[in-house]
Each structure stands twice: as C-alpha cells, then as structure tokens.
Amino acid sequence: EAGVTQSPTHLIKTRGQQATLRCSPISGHTSVYWYQQALGLGLQFLLWYDEGEERNRGNFPPRFSGRQFPNYSSELNVNALELEDSALYLCASSFSGTATIYNEQFFGPGTRLTVL
C-alpha cells in the first residue's frame, strides 16, 4: 500500500514569491492535515481538510491557504513568502477526522521549502 506522498521534495523560492506544495493521501483516507516544522519553533498545526472542506486552521496568517480536491489530494499555497517561512512542511492523512473515534494520522516525507 502506497503511503502519503508529497511533492516537490525541495522547493527554493525568493521573498515575495508564491509556493505551492502538494500532498496525495493514502487511498481511502479523506482527511489531510498540514504541519510546519520550522527551526526553533517545532511542529505546528497549519490546516486540516476533510471531504473537500477546511475544518480547522492553526495560528497562521491568511497568506497560508490550501484546498482539497475531489480525489482527496491537497495543495498548500503560501503567498508573499517571507524568510521565516523556510521550513519542512509535513502532510498527514487519515480516515475521516470528523469521526468520534481517533483515526491515526500517517505522515509523508515532507517538502523542504527554502526562502531566499
């Protein structure tokens, strides 16, 4: 069974540009979560999508946005890039995150975003 995949592996952008990161969940999973792992800040929750809708959002500015497609894959967009956006962005997927029981989140390998 294929795991969570993310693309690209590495992404280099300059300040002010836009970055698009992609995530394909495990087959059958409907929830996709995005986390940012920045140096010194640890792992922080960014966004959660389920069944095509944004369900929850972390404490990040609106220039961090995303969407979930009908096939449950997801895109994270970061506009007006700043130097401090440099981080590893991890995507996780699970069976429905709206269920009353917890469904394990499986993580992808991440996209390393470098902002110059």
Next chain:
Amino acid sequence: AQSVTQLGSHVSVSEGALVLLRCNYSSSVPPYLFWYVQYPNQGLQLLLKYTSAATLVKGINGFEAEFKKSETSFHLTKPSAHMSDAAEYFCAVTRSGGSNYKLTFGKGTLLTVNP
C-alpha cells in the same frame, strides 16, 4: 486547549543503556497521547499511542510508554538502546471524543546513542 512539554531537548545514552524520554501533558479533556520518531530528512513515524485503553502501551522497536494521569506524564522508555535508535522523538497530544484531531507536538528530544 492541549499542550505537551518534553523535558530535555537532547538526551545522550550509551548503547545498551536505558532510554528515558520525558513528556508531560496538559489537557482540559481526556487526552490521546502519541510518540513519534523522525529520522534525518524523513517524515514522522508513529511509535505508539494511548487512546484510553491500557495505560502501559507497547510500541514498535521495543519502546513503551506509561500514561500516568496523576502525574500528567507519558514518558517513553526502552530497556536497551541501539545505535539505530538515534533520531528525534516527538510527544504529541490531541483531544479525545471528538471531531478535532489536530496534533499538538512538543519541541522534540534528540536522542544520541554512543557506542
């Protein structure tokens, strides 16, 4: 709101020695607790989880953790460290009982295993 505190950003042990990584949590509702491991340039791998069943949880690679409500702790242990255990370990918490399962992570503990 939930939070976790990992005591010690860096732990160093000798091969064959006991591994003890500390995690304390704060939660207004019964928590679900997790330990993840991250090897260099890789994503996160779940080691074990507590979801209100047995308080002593056994995971992969010989790791285990005990949920202690009175101490609000969920420390990770392994009786004998291997060189391959060198990695960064993250404790995480989410709320039980309902439809908002974002994970809140600790800052991580880097485990070094010396030969």
